[in-house]
Structure formats: C-alpha cells, structure tokens
Amino acid sequence: MPAIADAARIEPTGSHAPELIASLHAVSKRYGGRTALDGVSLELRRGEVVALLGPNGAGKTTAVKLLLGLLSPASGSVRVLGRDPRSSAARVAIGAMLQVARVPDMLTVREQIELFRSYYPRPLPTPEVLRLAGLSAIEHQRFGTLSGGQRQRALFALAVCGDPDLVCLDEPTVGLDIHSRRQVWEQVSTLAAAGKAVLLTTHYLEEADALAHRIVLINQGRLVREGTPAQIKQGVAGRRIRCRTRLAPDALRALPAVTSAEASEAGVVIFTQDPEAVLRRMLTEDPGLSDLEVTTASLDEAFLALTTA
Amino acid sequence: MSNATTLTLEPAVGSRLRAVLRETEYEFIRLVRTRAFSLSVIGFPLVFFLLFGLRAHDAETTRYLIAGYSCFGLGSACLFGIGLGIAMERAQGWLELKWASPMPRLAYLAAKMVSSAAFALIVTALLIGLGITLGDATVSLSQGLRLAAIILLGSVPFTALGLLIAMWVPPNSGPGIINLLYIPISFASGFWMPLRLLPHWLQAIAPALPTYHLAELALAVFGLAPRTGALTHWLVLAGFTLLMFAAAWITFVRKEHQA
Known part of the structure; x- marks a missing residue:
C-alpha cells in the first residue's frame, strides 16, 4: 500500500x-x-x-x-x-x-x-x-x-x-x-x-x-x-557532597534540591543543585558533621545518581 | 475508483513477489554455502546408496533405495533446513530483526520450504542418475517425474513438522535431537529397507507414522508398494500437515504471549 x-x-x-x-x-x-x-x-x-x-x-x-x-x-x-x-x-x-x-x-x-x-x-x-x-x-x-x-x-x-x-x-x-x-x-x-x-x-x-x-x-x-x-x-549536573553525618540518607533525600543521597563506607554521598542550602540545613541539624568535601559532579556521575534508585 | 485500486495494488503485489523470490534465492544460496547442511543432506543418502543400493543384478533393491533415500533426503533437508534453520535464527535474534522489517511474513517460510524442497529434488535426481548409470535399475521418465512430484508435495508435511520443531528445539542441541528422532523414524517407515524385514512390532507401528505413508507413495511409483492405498496415504499426510501447522501456530502464539 x-x-x-x-x-x-x-x-x-x-x-x-x-x-x-x-x-x-x-x-x-x-x-x-x-x-x-x-x-x-x-x-x-x-x-x-x-x-x-x-x-x-x-x-x-x-x-x-x-x-x-x-x-x-x-x-x-x-x-x-x-x-x-x-x-x-x-x-x-x-x-x-x-x-x-x-x-x-x-x-x-x-x-x-x-x-x-x-x-x-x-x-x-x-x-x-x-x-x-x-x-x-x-x-x-x-x-x-x-x-x-x-x-x-x-x-x-x-x-x-x-x-x-x-x-x-x-x-x-x-x-x-x-x-x-x-x-x-x-x-x-x-x-x-x-x-x-x-x-x-x-x-x-x-x-x-x-x-x-x-x-x-x-x-x-x-x-x-x-x-x-x-x-x-x-537538571542533572550539580555538586557532589561527601561527609560523615548522623543524618540518615532518607532524611537527606527529603531536602529540597537533592537528587540523591547514598550511604557509603567513606560517608554519605549527596548530589544536589543547591549545595549551599543543603549544607546550611545539614550543619544546623548535625553540628558533629565532619570530613566535608564538596566537588563538581561529572555528568555521568550525576546521571547515574538519577537513574539508580 | 477501481482504476485507482489496481494502480496501487499492482506495484504492491509485484514488490511482494519480488521479495518472495529474493528471499528464496538467498535462502538457497545460504544453504548451499552452509557446508554442514549441504554436504550432509546430499552426501548421506548418496554415500549410503553407493554402499547398499548398487548390488549387481539387483535392480529391485536399487529402485527401492532410490525411492527410500529420496524420502530420507527430503526429511533431512526439511528438518535441518527449516526446523534447525528457524530455531537458530530465532535464538540469535535474527528472526526478530526480520520480523521488524516489512518482509512479507509468508516469504520467510516459503523461501525455507522451496529451498529445502530444491535440495530434496537434487538428491532424488542424483539417486536416479546413479541408479541408472552405475546400477542396473531402469527408471522411465514418467516414473522419475512422478517420484519428483511426490517429493515436492511431501515437502509440505515436513515443512509443517520442521516449523513445530523450530518452536521447541534448543538450537545448540538441535542437530542431536533431530537425528535422535528422525533416524529411528526413517527406519520404521521403510526408508532404508522393506518393512517386512523389520521386527513385527515395528511393522505394527509404521502406519501411525506419516513418513510411512510418504514412503508407500514413493515406492508405489516403482510398483514396490500397492497403489490402491494412495488416497489414504495423501489424506493421512494432509491431516498430519494441518495438525503440525496448528500445533506450531498455537506454540507460536503462546510464546508471543509470554514474551
């Protein structure tokens, strides 16, 4: 036809x-x-x-x-x-x-x-x-x-x-x-x-x-x-925050602008578009937060964070 | 309006026919180049014929084995060419790619059936040629043509069986499974030797095998089986064909549904 x-x-x-x-x-x-x-x-x-x-x-x-x-x-x-x-x-x-x-x-x-x-x-x-x-x-x-x-x-x-x-x-x-x-x-x-x-x-x-x-x-x-x-x-790019904290990943995921949060051996790893706001909240809620490291997330890393549940 | 219909239909029919012919041409080329297939399907019946079919002053055995090994060649060509062929293409994902293309559905099966039947006819022609030249058999033109026609029509039930096998057989163990089923069945159907030489219980089972009916038809060409049962034999083969196609279709639809 x-x-x-x-x-x-x-x-x-x-x-x-x-x-x-x-x-x-x-x-x-x-x-x-x-x-x-x-x-x-x-x-x-x-x-x-x-x-x-x-x-x-x-x-x-x-x-x-x-x-x-x-x-x-x-x-x-x-x-x-x-x-x-x-x-x-x-x-x-x-x-x-x-x-x-x-x-x-x-x-x-x-x-x-x-x-x-x-x-x-x-x-x-x-x-x-x-x-x-x-x-x-x-x-x-x-x-x-x-x-x-x-x-x-x-x-x-x-x-x-x-x-x-x-x-x-x-x-x-x-x-x-x-x-x-x-x-x-x-x-x-x-x-x-x-x-x-x-x-x-x-x-x-x-x-x-x-x-x-x-x-x-x-x-x-x-x-x-x-x-x-x-x-x-x-949308996916942003910053990667790594630190030791008593805050649970579930609670961190609930924060605004957080793409993902996972606990690992080296501490919690968080991907976010607004690192300043997230850190402010975290430091207020957990004064004992330590080993803080903030880096630019690579695209692949950020994408991976978005697609691994 | 009717003009417009013919104008749009004709190229479509033409291109479909072209696709069927191309598909058949390349399927045949593929089978010829696949040595494991072409050598064994043509080679086995010929070698066995040279060994057992050419005894001096025994034209009857020669003619018996021309008919019997023609049936055997037809079965191997269809079961391996169609059954194993489709099973492998299905497992490799190749069938799916073809299915996603606008290939006319029937072209795929038609190509496989015609190519396998062509191999079977080559076997028949070679057997007759060897029987006449190296053996004492006489085969008239009419006998040769009748045998060829039976082999050609016999490719339909074997295609249906091949299709069902393709749905079930795992491609890696395919050749083993097919041989395991086919060799005993071909014996019990009288492809290799007259049934009267086989154990009684086998003789009793034989009429239940569709291949027995095919063999009887082929042997009747040379007067080596009664001609009176021809209609029954054809009816059994037709019924078997419908049964196999139906079983293959149901299996296909079920697997589609599970996928």
Missing part, C-alpha cells in the same frame, strides 16, 4: 512543529509480573534524533519493540504515521537495528542489503546504502568475517536501506571502540539531516548528548525527565 503511505507523508500537520512520525501514548507493558514500561509517552518528529537514555532494564528496548510492532502494549497506544505499527503501510516506513547475537554468516554484506531492500517499495540504490554506511570496501565479504564495528555498520545499512521515515536504533554503538562509535554518530546525524525521525537507545549520556535533539530519560519503566541535552545536563 505505498500510495497510502504517501498520502500520510504529505498530509499537512496543521502546526509549525515538524510532522509527527511516531508516538507512544501512555503506554504500559508488563512481562509476567514485572512492569517494563509504565505510562510512558513519547513523540518523534521528522528530522529529529531522540535518545532514549537509561540503565540496563529501564525499558528502552521494550519501547523500541513497541514502535516496531514486535510487542503490543497492555494499555495506551502506539502509532507510526498515524497507523498501528503492525500494519503493512506503517511497516514499510520503519527501519530497525536491533541487538542481534549473531547474523547468518553465509551471505555477503551486499547480498543481505539487497535482500532487505526487496522488502521496501522504494529502497535506496545499493551503492548509496553501501556508501552511507561506509561498507563499499567490504561489500563482498560474508557477514561471518566482519569485525564488530563492520557488523554494526552492516546492520545499520539494513535499517536504512528502505529509505524509511522512522529509524529505530537499539544500542547501535554497544561494544564498539571510540573510532567506530564516532562513525555511527556521523551516520545518525546524516539520517536526521535527510529528514528521518530517529529513535536511539543508549546508556551513555555522552552519546545522547552528542547526537540527540531531545533526550528522554527513563528508569524502571518510567519517564524520569525529558528535554534538550542542555536542559537535561542542567
């Missing part, structure tokens, strides 16, 4: 925001007794890269699989180009890169790309796909002989070869060295510039910061925070 997909593409959205490509609306999903996603809403618009950021088990992959129509939500709705992602009209508009343990070894990079191209009504020409993913030099190599970085690039090629409107990349740089990682970053930026909506999951704040227009922070299936990288960094 390519003609229908076309109609959806040129439909005016009626607002100044770029066209909405895909959305999750108040979506919940449970596996057995465990809640994987709990009331998460998410919008993806044309030309933007959204990073779904969170620790392992946060529900990132579940969100991606819902958008790909591999899972159906227990409640809430999932839409791609205004349709159920399981419909064939929506599926030809989606490209995906998933975490694959092994790829069938015996086909060459070019053969596998040609195969995936045949699934789409208007695929990109094979040479362009090879160039886009940086595979031209190894197009005749079998998948079984590729290095980790080459394999990820080949999987990336399979995600984009159909020229889809929505590209979902589940942990595209996992296990890659810094050089290969930067190559993937460049390719993702190219996609957004070409007008795709890109959803990318990662557990590296650095990666989300470098790539995304918007970061959606999730933890234990819930949306924790959403905003531009600058907003997220501003």
Whole structure:
C-alpha cells in the first residue's frame, strides 16, 4: 500500500512543529509480573534524533519493540504515521537495528542489503546504502568475517536501506571502540539531516548528548525527565557532597534540591543543585558533621545518581 | 475508483513477489554455502546408496533405495533446513530483526520450504542418475517425474513438522535431537529397507507414522508398494500437515504471549 503511505507523508500537520512520525501514548507493558514500561509517552518528529537514555532494564528496548510492532502494549497506544505499527503501510516506513547475537554468516554484506531492500517499495540504490554506511570496501565479504564495528555498520545499512521515515536504533554503538562509535554518530546525524525521525537507545549520556535533539530519560519503566541535552545536563549536573553525618540518607533525600543521597563506607554521598542550602540545613541539624568535601559532579556521575534508585 | 485500486495494488503485489523470490534465492544460496547442511543432506543418502543400493543384478533393491533415500533426503533437508534453520535464527535474534522489517511474513517460510524442497529434488535426481548409470535399475521418465512430484508435495508435511520443531528445539542441541528422532523414524517407515524385514512390532507401528505413508507413495511409483492405498496415504499426510501447522501456530502464539 505505498500510495497510502504517501498520502500520510504529505498530509499537512496543521502546526509549525515538524510532522509527527511516531508516538507512544501512555503506554504500559508488563512481562509476567514485572512492569517494563509504565505510562510512558513519547513523540518523534521528522528530522529529529531522540535518545532514549537509561540503565540496563529501564525499558528502552521494550519501547523500541513497541514502535516496531514486535510487542503490543497492555494499555495506551502506539502509532507510526498515524497507523498501528503492525500494519503493512506503517511497516514499510520503519527501519530497525536491533541487538542481534549473531547474523547468518553465509551471505555477503551486499547480498543481505539487497535482500532487505526487496522488502521496501522504494529502497535506496545499493551503492548509496553501501556508501552511507561506509561498507563499499567490504561489500563482498560474508557477514561471518566482519569485525564488530563492520557488523554494526552492516546492520545499520539494513535499517536504512528502505529509505524509511522512522529509524529505530537499539544500542547501535554497544561494544564498539571510540573510532567506530564516532562513525555511527556521523551516520545518525546524516539520517536526521535527510529528514528521518530517529529513535536511539543508549546508556551513555555522552552519546545522547552528542547526537540527540531531545533526550528522554527513563528508569524502571518510567519517564524520569525529558528535554534538550542542555536542559537535561542542567537538571542533572550539580555538586557532589561527601561527609560523615548522623543524618540518615532518607532524611537527606527529603531536602529540597537533592537528587540523591547514598550511604557509603567513606560517608554519605549527596548530589544536589543547591549545595549551599543543603549544607546550611545539614550543619544546623548535625553540628558533629565532619570530613566535608564538596566537588563538581561529572555528568555521568550525576546521571547515574538519577537513574539508580 | 477501481482504476485507482489496481494502480496501487499492482506495484504492491509485484514488490511482494519480488521479495518472495529474493528471499528464496538467498535462502538457497545460504544453504548451499552452509557446508554442514549441504554436504550432509546430499552426501548421506548418496554415500549410503553407493554402499547398499548398487548390488549387481539387483535392480529391485536399487529402485527401492532410490525411492527410500529420496524420502530420507527430503526429511533431512526439511528438518535441518527449516526446523534447525528457524530455531537458530530465532535464538540469535535474527528472526526478530526480520520480523521488524516489512518482509512479507509468508516469504520467510516459503523461501525455507522451496529451498529445502530444491535440495530434496537434487538428491532424488542424483539417486536416479546413479541408479541408472552405475546400477542396473531402469527408471522411465514418467516414473522419475512422478517420484519428483511426490517429493515436492511431501515437502509440505515436513515443512509443517520442521516449523513445530523450530518452536521447541534448543538450537545448540538441535542437530542431536533431530537425528535422535528422525533416524529411528526413517527406519520404521521403510526408508532404508522393506518393512517386512523389520521386527513385527515395528511393522505394527509404521502406519501411525506419516513418513510411512510418504514412503508407500514413493515406492508405489516403482510398483514396490500397492497403489490402491494412495488416497489414504495423501489424506493421512494432509491431516498430519494441518495438525503440525496448528500445533506450531498455537506454540507460536503462546510464546508471543509470554514474551
């Protein structure tokens, strides 16, 4: 039904925001007794890269699989180009890169790309796909002989070869060295510039910061925070206070502007945006407070504090 | 309105067909390059045929084993090509990636079925070729074509069984489990030697095996089994196919639900 997909593409959205490509609306999903996603809403618009950021088990992959129509939500709705992602009209508009343990070894990079191209009504020409993913030099190599970085690039090629409107990349740089990682970053930026909506999951704040227009922070299936990288960094960054005190971490967490407070062997570690106010309260309440140390928290540290409960 | 419908439908049908053909082409290439598969599926029946099927002045044994080993080759091709193939792609997460793509669902299964059937037909053709040239057997063109047609149709029940196996078998121990089930069943169905040479209790069990009915159909081509039961044999195979597809489907839906 390519003609229908076309109609959806040129439909005016009626607002100044770029066209909405895909959305999750108040979506919940449970596996057995465990809640994987709990009331998460998410919008993806044309030309933007959204990073779904969170620790392992946060529900990132579940969100991606819902958008790909591999899972159906227990409640809430999932839409791609205004349709159920399981419909064939929506599926030809989606490209995906998933975490694959092994790829069938015996086909060459070019053969596998040609195969995936045949699934789409208007695929990109094979040479362009090879160039886009940086595979031209190894197009005749079998998948079984590729290095980790080459394999990820080949999987990336399979995600984009159909020229889809929505590209979902589940942990595209996992296990890659810094050089290969930067190559993937460049390719993702190219996609957004070409007008795709890109959803990318990662557990590296650095990666989300470098790539995304918007970061959606999730933890234990819930949306924790959403905003531009600058907003997220501003929200999570701050100071780290370490000291010995008789105040309990629970009481400290209740103080205003405290992101987290954990007891450790070296004393209590507190992350906060307002160290002066927090310290004033602590010193008033515990005159015996000792071994005080206040440092600037690194982004990763602050992010970790926010997503470990 | 009807014009617009045909205009939008035709490219869709065309691209689906193209996807099915591509999928089949590359599945066949993949199987050919997978030596563990191509060598054993073609190699085993041929080696056994050279050992047991070419005794001088014994055209009947030669023709018996052309039919029997053709059935055996078909079973190996389908159980390993489809059953183990899907089980492995499922375990590796590759099937999920394909499922996320707009690949026509049926293309995946059709490609695996056609490729495995092609391997089975290669085995049949080689067996007939060897039987005629190195053995004393005479096989008429009509007999060859009828045997090929039976093997081709026989790939459907084996595909259904392969699909069910793919849902259950753990990929690492897959080859062992499949051989453990398939070799005894192929014996008891008369693929290797006439049933009358087997113990009585086995002869009693045989009609309960769908593979027995396939063997009877293949052997009847050479007049080595009665032709009168053909309809019953086909009906049993059709029923078995439906049963296997239904069981595979129920398992699939259950696993989806648990996921």
